[in-house]
Amino acid sequence: MPEAPRCWVCHRSVEEITAAVDTETAEERELKKQISLASSTKMKFTESADIWRKTLPRDFKDMDFQFIAANAAQFGTIKMLAEVLEAKKSMVDWLADTSSRLRDDGETKDLPELSSIEKLEVDSLVRMLDQFELKSRRTIQDDAHKEGYATGFEGLKLFEGLEFLIAQGLLYYDVRAQLLTFALARASKKKPRKSLRMVQSNGYPPVQLCSVCEGLIAGLRAPERRAEEQVVTTEAVPKPAKREEKVPENMPPAETVVAPVVVAEGVSPSVAEIMNKLGPATKEPPKTRSLHEHRATEEWDEVLKQQQAKEK
Secondary structure, X not given: OOOOOOOOOOOOOHHHHHHHHOOOOHHHXXXXXXXXXXXXXXXXXXXXXXXXXXXXXXXXXXXXXXXXXXXXXXXXXXXXXXXXXXXXXXXXXXXXXXXXXXXXXXXXOOOHHXXXXXXXXXXXXXXXXXXXXXXXXXXXXXXXXXXXXXXXXXXXXXXXXXXXXXXXXXXHHHHHHHHHHHHHHHHHHHOOOOOEEEEOOOXXXXXXXXXXXXXXXXXXXXXXXXXXXXXXXXXXXXXXXOOOOOOOOOXXXXXXXXXXXXXXOOOOHHHHHHHXXXXXXXXXXXXXXXXHHHHHHHHHHHHHHHHHHHHO
């Protein structure tokens, strides 16, 4: 499997760049906050539903749910009735209205949650509603008619109607969470996507760069052309003539140091005497005059001149 293309500067793939530099927008943060809030509110609704089941008076269990809801003032002894009817108004009625708009392609602009919804998202929500109705064998809308399905709360007793209301309340939170999830996905699509492409900028050779490093290369100044090197010719400077050293005629010869002759053991005295007279087989080459010898020669010449001047 070929290796994923990487940026010439940071040597990262598109996935690695997105994971490293992807930042959350304000819209995304707000949507995630609403999703978290919807989840916590659903838990609170579940807790309230358990209380409703426990506190609902058994004396009214055989009465029709719709009749009690329509005549709530006559049933003041049911303490939790006001909360149940408020939940029906805020959740069940909204769910029925949304179901009608999604199924009939009705106007959704007045519902912020549905204002930007796409066709695939509509189909997904309709499937959720269909599955709920199939399971309960009841329609969510009070005015809807399906063969083999009951309509809304029709024919339900108090406890049965309460359970159907609780089920629709949970569905309400699921639909709202799904709508927020869709909105979050759309918000993520609005952000500029990270990519890799061949870039040639400011005279540099083309290289594969990510959308993050591309600005770095574009910000570099163009490479400077190397100026032609100038060859500087210098005139030959004549070397100073060597000074010829004049050796004085009357200068005494330098003493020659003769190395002693090494006589092997067992040689007779007469032979040893002859070897000493002959000297060593080899002699060191004469040494060249040093600077102090030249100075001594010059001083000697000066002494001779002074003596000659006195004799005159």
